[in-house]
Amino acid sequence: MTEHDSPTTIELLTFQLAGQEYSLDIMSVREIRSWTRATPLPHAPACMRGVINLRGTVLPVMDLGERLGLPPREQSDRAVIIVVTHGDSMTGLLVDAVSDIIALTRDDLQPPPDMANGAATGMVSALTLIDERMVRVLDLAATVSLQEGLAA
Amino acid sequence: MSTENDPMAEIRASFFVECEELLEALQDSLQIMDDGAEDSETINVVFRAVHSIKGGAGAFGLDALVRFAHRYETVMDEVRTGRMEADADALKVFFQCADHLSDLVRHSRDGGADPAEQSNTLLTRLNALMGEEGGPTESEPEPEIEFQPMGLALDLAPLNDGSLDDLLDLDALPPLGDLPDLPPLALNAPKTYTLHFAPEQELFETGNEPYLLLRALHELGTAQVTCDTSRLPPQQSLTPEQPYLSWTIELETEAEEAEILSVFEFVDGLCTLKLTSGDSDDMPSDLPQMLPADQTTPTSTPEPPTAIEPAPSPAPQPAAPAAPPKTQPPSAAAAVKSVVRVDLDRIERLVNLVGELVINQAMLSQSLEDANLPPHGDAISGLEEFQRLTRDIQDSVMMIRAQPVKSLFQRMSRIIREASAAVDKDVRLHTEGEATEVDKTVIERLADPLTHMIRNAVDHGLEKPADRIAAGKPPEGQVKLTAAHRSGRVIIEVSDDGAGINRPRVLQIAIDKGLIPADSQLSDSEIDNLLFLPGFSTASTVSDLSGRGVGMDVVRTAIQALGGRIAITSIPGEGTSFSISLPLTLAVLDGMVIDTAGETLVVPLNLVVETLTFAASEVSMIRPGQHVVRVRGAFVPVVDLGAELGYRAPLTDFEGAVALLIVHENGSRAALMIDNILDQRQVVIKGLDDGFFRAAGIAAATILGDGQIALILDPSDIITNAAQHPQEPLQAGVSA
Numbered sequence: 001m002t003e004h005d006s007p008t009t010i011e012l013l014t015f016q017l018a019g020q021e022y023s024l025d026i027m028s029v030r031e032i033r034s035w036t037r038a039t040p041l042p043h044a045p046a047c048m049r050g051v052i053n054l055r056g057t058v059l060p061v062m063d064l065g066e067r068l069g070l071p072p073r074e075q076s077d078r079a080v081i082i083v084v085t086h087g088d089s090m091t092g093l094l095v096d097a098v099s100d101i102i103a104l105t106r107d108d109l110q111p112p113p114d115m116a117n118g119a120a121t122g123m124v125s126a127l128t129l130i131d132e133r134m135v136r137v138l139d140l141a142a143t144v145s146l147q148e149g150l151a152a
Numbered sequence: 153m154s155t156e157n158d159p160m161a162e163i164r165a166s167f168f169v170e171c172e173e174l175l176e177a178l179q180d181s182l183q184i185m186d187d188g189a190e191d192s193e194t195i196n197v198v199f200r201a202v203h204s205i206k207g208g209a210g211a212f213g214l215d216a217l218v219r220f221a222h223r224y225e226t227v228m229d230e231v232r233t234g235r236m237e238a239d240a241d242a243l244k245v246f247f248q249c250a251d252h253l254s255d256l257v258r259h260s261r262d263g264g265a266d267p268a269e270q271s272n273t274l275l276t277r278l279n280a281l282m283g284e285e286g287g288p289t290e291s292e293p294e295p296e297i298e299f300q301p302m303g304l305a306l307d308l309a310p311l312n313d314g315s316l317d318d319l320l321d322l323d324a325l326p327p328l329g330d331l332p333d334l335p336p337l338a339l340n341a342p343k344t345y346t347l348h349f350a351p352e353q354e355l356f357e358t359g360n361e362p363y364l365l366l367r368a369l370h371e372l373g374t375a376q377v378t379c380d381t382s383r384l385p386p387q388q389s390l391t392p393e394q395p396y397l398s399w400t401i402e403l404e405t406e407a408e409e410a411e412i413l414s415v416f417e418f419v420d421g422l423c424t425l426k427l428t429s430g431d432s433d434d435m436p437s438d439l440p441q442m443l444p445a446d447q448t449t450p451t452s453t454p455e456p457p458t459a460i461e462p463a464p465s466p467a468p469q470p471a472a473p474a475a476p477p478k479t480q481p482p483s484a485a486a487a488v489k490s491v492v493r494v495d496l497d498r499i500e501r502l503v504n505l506v507g508e509l510v511i512n513q514a515m516l517s518q519s520l521e522d523a524n525l526p527p528h529g530d531a532i533s534g535l536e537e538f539q540r541l542t543r544d545i546q547d548s549v550m551m552i553r554a555q556p557v558k559s560l561f562q563r564m565s566r567i568i569r570e571a572s573a574a575v576d577k578d579v580r581l582h583t584e585g586e587a588t589e590v591d592k593t594v595i596e597r598l599a600d601p602l603t604h605m606i607r608n609a610v611d612h613g614l615e616k617p618a619d620r621i622a623a624g625k626p627p628e629g630q631v632k633l634t635a636a637h638r639s640g641r642v643i644i645e646v647s648d649d650g651a652g653i654n655r656p657r658v659l660q661i662a663i664d665k666g667l668i669p670a671d672s673q674l675s676d677s678e679i680d681n682l683l684f685l686p687g688f689s690t691a692s693t694v695s696d697l698s699g700r701g702v703g704m705d706v707v708r709t710a711i712q713a714l715g716g717r718i719a720i721t722s723i724p725g726e727g728t729s730f731s732i733s734l735p736l737t738l739a740v741l742d743g744m745v746i747d748t749a750g751e752t753l754v755v756p757l758n759l760v761v762e763t764l765t766f767a768a769s770e771v772s773m774i775r776p777g778q779h780v781v782r783v784r785g786a787f788v789p790v791v792d793l794g795a796e797l798g799y800r801a802p803l804t805d806f807e808g809a810v811a812l813l814i815v816h817e818n819g820s821r822a823a824l825m826i827d828n829i830l831d832q833r834q835v836v837i838k839g840l841d842d843g844f845f846r847a848a849g850i851a852a853a854t855i856l857g858d859g860q861i862a863l864i865l866d867p868s869d870i871i872t873n874a875a876q877h878p879q880e881p882l883q884a885g886v887s888a
Contacts, residue, residue, distance in 0.1 A: 039861040040751065041840075041847045042797035051840070051853055053861050056508065058838045058853045 008105045012128075014135055015082065015095040018070040021135045022095075023102070023128075028140050030083045030090065032098055035075070049094055054083065061092035067143060068123060084140060091144045102130055109137060167208045169493070171257045174201040178250050179562050186243050195238070198246075199228045205253065214260045217253075220271050224249050227278050236281070245277050251566050343405065345412060348426040350398035355422035357393060366399065368415045373405025398424075496592075499552055506542075506549045507836040510740065511855050513542050514833060518857035543834065546740055554589035554736075557635045557644070560599060561586050564606050564633055571610040578617060578628040579610055588635035590642050594714055594734055598644070601707040605646045605730055606631065608704070613648035613728050623725065625649065641758065642736060647729035653722040655679045662688060680720045684708045715837075715851055717868055743864065744812065745831040745856070749799035754835055754854055754864045755824070761813040764823060768807040777802065781823050783813065791874045792825045793865075797849065814867045822871040837864065848873060 012023035038050030038061045047066040051058045061081055065073070078097040083090055109126040125139035178201040181194045206221035228246075230236035238246070252274050255267050347369070351362055369375050377399055384396045403412065409427060416425055517535055525531050561583045572579035590598075614620075614629035621627055630649045635642060655676060662668045662682045674682075682688060686705040711718045716734035735741065743754035770782045771790060779790040790811070795802035803809065803825070811823040835854035838861075840847070851866035 037860075039853070039863060040799075041863070042799065042850065043848055051861050051863075053855050053859055056511070056838075056855065058840060058855075058861055060840075 008107070009103055010106055010109075011101060011103045012135070012137060013082070013101055014099040014130070015080075016097045016099060017065045017068065017095055018073055020070070021099065021130075021133055022064075022068075023135050023137050024082070024084065024093075024140060025137075026101060028084050028086060030085050033081045033083060033092070035079045035081060035094065052081070052092060054090070054092070057090070059083065059090055059092050061094055062144065064093045064095050064143070084144070086140050086144055093143075102135075104128060104130075112136075164212055167212060168257065168261045170208065171205055171254075174205050175250065175254045175257065176559060176562060177201050178253070179565070182243065182246055182250055183565070185238055186247075195228065195232045199225065199232050202228055202253070205257065209260070212260075214256075216266075216268065216271065217256045217260050220249075220256055220275065221253060223275050223278050224253065227281055230282060242281055245274070245281060247566075247569055249274050249278065251569070343429060345401075345403045345405065345409070346428040347401040347403055347412065348398070348424070348428075349401065349416075350424040351395040351419070352423055353393060353395055355419050356395060358422060360419050360422065362397070362399065365415055365419065366401070369401055369403055369412070372407045372412060372415070373403055375404075376402040378402075494552075499549075502549055503553065506546050507740070509542055510546065510834055510836050511857075513538060514835075514857035515859075546834070550591070550736070550740070551589075553592050555592050555595055556587045556589050557595060558586040560595050560602065561633055561635075563599060564602060567603050567606045568610060568631060571607050572629075575611055576616075577610060577614055579614060580628055580630055582630060582632045583634070584632070585635040588637060588642060590635075590734065591736065594642075597710065597714055598732075598734075601710040601732075602644070602646070604704075604707050606633070609646055609648040609650070609728070613650040615651050619651070623651070637736070638733075642734045644732045644734065645729055646732075647727055649727040652724040652726055652728055653680055653683070653720075655724075658682055677721075680722055683720065684718070715866075740834055740836055741864070743833065743835045743854070744829060745833060745835075745862065746812070746826045747828040747830055748797070748826045749794035751797075751799055752830065752856065752860065752862045753793075753826075754862050755812060755814075755867055756851075756864065757832065759814050759867050761815050761821065763829060764811045764813055766806045766809045766811060766825075768805070771806040779806070781806075781811070783821075783823070786821075788813065788821050788823050789871075789875065790823045790825055791871050793870070794825075794827070796870055796874055812867075814871060822867075822874075824867055824870070835862075835864065 011026040013026045013029050014021055014023040016022075033054070036052055038052045040050040041048055041060075044050070047063050049061040049063050051060050053059070073096075076096050079094060080098055081092040081094055082098070083092050108128050110128065112124050112127050123139055123143045124136045125142075126137040128135050128137065177197055181190070181197040181201070184190050184194050185198075202221050202225045206218055206225055209217040209221060227236070231238045231242075236242070252267065252270055255270070258264075259267055349362070349365070351360075355362075366375070366377060378401075380398045380400065381396070383398070384390070390396070405412070409429065412427060413425075416423070513535075517539070520531055520535055565581050565583070568579055568581045609631050610629070614631070615623065615625075617627040620629065632645070632647045634645045634647075637643075659672075659674065659679050659682070662679075662685065663670045663672070665688065667682065667685050667688060668674070683704045684707075686703065688703055688705070708718050711732055711734070714734055716732055719731045719733075720728065721731070722728040742757040744757050744760055746753050746755055764781070764783065766781060771779050772782075773779050780787040781790050782788075790806075792802050794800045806825075809825050810828060811825045812829075814822050814824050835856075837852045838854055839852055840850065847863075849866055849870040850863050851869075852864045853861050854864055856862050
């Protein structure tokens, strides 16, 4: 997760994937775009949906549900691309729907239980409760990095 | 002095830019001397380059640089005046010194490890050339003594440290007669001039110093200076800023009037100046009239670093009379052209805007097409004109970014010198096509891979001198570096006349390292290409030179990142040659827009030889999944693009299929089967994010008129991949 300097409060953008709630630090979110068809890249891993034209820039788009190993589902009408910046590069993350922006303190975040459970391990950096619903906070760097399992 | 928040930072930066140019001229001239083609002017260019660097360095207090340049210059002066001969050994040292000088310049600019040790080594060597014993330190305390003609520039460093006040003190003025005189130069007969110089108040207010001017006059010839103190008031009523003194100088010199007057260029209008020629008594000339005539010595034009400080301005002067402004042909041509230095960012911006213009134009033509306008109407013909203009603008903008590869080749000649010294081989570098222009970014990013290839050539390519003699070759190895434009691309070749690739050994190593199965049957060219596999390194002993854990695979990756390709050819006993083919620009290309399996793709037009339509009878299968097509009697392999990119299953029915005949760099051809040809147009290259995912066979992307992204293919890569399918182990290396 890209840390920003506010010591205690943190704002998260929450969104839905396969009926579950996930979130990202809003400081790394650049914009949210409606879904447009992506140009597929040959031989790309399944989670890579391809590239889209973001005002003259070629933006790679990743299917976040696929990346997290969630069950396949119909793409909803409300599906959007969250454009995130990490380091010097930008990536689009395809999610089912964007829900809300929530502010909470860092004390509200709990580390995820230490269980080796599949693809999402390492990508979820914290858990939190909002209105009795569990929200996963994603580690952006780990999510967009395709290093492992991709040694071509 | 720190570069941050420093008002001098800009001047300093321009000094370093200047240094780069001077160092280039220095290298050029040394090379000419090395080739034995020098004339008297060549050594002057060397001398002036070193001298100018020293002068500028002095102004910025770069002591280490000044110290080294000073010594270097002294030796070059010996050569210039014919007291010393520049033989092969001396030249070797001169080259090393030039390299070191550029190290010092870089160190002064960027910081980093202090190359002081190397300074001392080379200073000792320079001293040895001069026939002097002992280390550099002994001669350092009084460099001025051996350095009469140029003593001025070195003195300037302390002057800039604020000691001007001291100099204004009358008592502290050194006796002018003690100043060193120039050795007489036999250019033309000395003339006697009488110069009357009376400063006005503004001269002092603007920080000028008569002493420096008088001293500069001394550099021109023998001067007898008389100071007129008659206007000096009693001490209690003396105002320090007031000009009370005036001087009469009897100057015996070969210099022209204009040259003498140019000494006073910076005090133009701040003094009364009368110049009378001793030969023709009545020719008083005022400064303002004479100055426009000062066109004779371009080298005397003050350089940017010194121009700000009026005081050092005479510094470059002394070199001028000794050397008439006649430089080497290439640099002379460069000097005549008027050049503007532009911030690279501005050019980048322009390139981007032109890119947007091209996309915009594509969108416009698409919408005009959709509007179903009459084909010869005003709108359509206007659009054609617009397209032509866009292309012209684009070419012109690309020309701005283009640079000759010369600077790159010069760096390589240094690499050769260092590398050959490290492995104790005699190597001579031949370069060709230095004037070939390539995009600046390409040049910059080519430096590392090329360095590696040059080192490889010296270390692995060439044999040891003894082996060369045994093989009947001259002991001196040859490395050739050439650049040329060929069919819209730049071809850079690095070749050596060494032993060639030891194929049995390469094959054995690849098998030992598990890169290929032990029973592999590979052709010669396939074995050569094993060198590009990651994890392959032929050096049995890891030498300091090329065994740095970087293999040819890194070189290839770097070349591919530039949209280029690298090929290798080798003839046993005769040498190895690497050929790099690069696009001219990284910004636009002429492409053929095609459609395959519902995807729109772009094929670089320069690789398409012709388009074909198949008849089923022309296609025959060699083995499952591999087909050839007859094209005018020749069998050409068929590559099914849609299947190759994984968009659909391989076609089985070839009747009526459309294909592009693609020519590979190495001359081989293949038929790339597609569904449809849609268009032919210029596309703007948009890079795919490297760190994210690099798709095999895809060079880049572009944005089409409808705003959709289309991928730009790298057909050679696709064809190579397809050809190597049966050999699974190789494929891993190719698609990396």
